[in-house]
Amino acid sequence: MSGAKVPAISEAVAQQAADWLTVLMSDEAGEQERRDWLRWREMDPEHARAWAHIEAFSQRFGSVHKGAAVQALAGAARRPASGKRRQLLAWLGVAGGAGLLAAQGGARDGARTLLADYRTATGERRDIALADGGMVSLNTASAVNLRFDGRQRRIELLAGEIMIVSGHGAGSDRVGNDAPLVVATREGLVRALGTRFSVRQLDGESRVAVFESAVEIRPLDGAGAPLLLPAGRSATFTRQYAAAPQAVEAYADAWSRGQMIVDDVTLGEFLADLSRYRPGLIHCAPEVVRLRLSGVFPLFDTERILNMLPNSLPVQVRSRTRYWVSVEPAP
Structure with a gap:
């Protein structure tokens, strides 16, 4: 039926499909690996849809980049966490843990993740010092752009999860003492009020957890006042609204250590x-x-x-x- 909505593919299944693509194109793939892949594909209809999406993107890019893509993937498969593997997955619209998206926006998101200022591979964690003396920590499979100048202090979360510690240290005069620290996700803006907090980009929503002070959450298409989220509380939000705050899960910040x-x-x-x-x-x-x-x-x-x-x-x-x-x- 025309106009039927295609069910979304979860982030976890998207990453599994991307990993299987890496396995099958590697020098290590044999009959056992292919049997395991077929078993995985037939295990769930969502797995089959994810793989169909992978194949569609492969064919689209294959007409232009086939030789380069296959060479990059074959080499990356021997180094699963390498930059080349992540680049290829970005071409397919699945890099950075952002998931397989049915819309063309998935390819655009993958390209932006590929070109991000800072990225981490699966299993990698990275700390980035900010120009105002603060710190942003990237969790596994994450990507951010930083915009710190005389007019703004802005972190754009493209994929994954980050922990932010805001600051006004040495050099803060060059980025604007009065500029608010803002984290932008696909769903809206999170404004820091002198704080330590985490933001995670999920499928169709963002999740914020506050460990010190407070933040303001403003959904992109929301109406009314922003949600004030104090320390010890967490909340998810879409482009339209923020859900009711809940207690921060115990040890939610352990990954940053x-x-x-x-x-x-x-x-x-x-x-x-x-x-x-x-x-x-x-x-x-x-x-x-x-x-x-x-x-x-x-x-x-x-x-x-x-x-x-x-x-x-x-x-x-x-x-x-x-x-x-x-x-x-x-x-």
């Missing part, structure tokens, strides 16, 4: 969050998805985290390939 801290969460929730920090797919068997765990884990070594799971839970970790890990009941 290179840690993943959980307290009595399900194994399924834990692995879903962990998958943001490593390329490929982490599958959790239904028999163990509701097991619960707590702990402090180092995000710089996701392989070590997975290998530690059998020490505290009745599970086994099987690596079908370097990109496909399955957590299953212990034998």
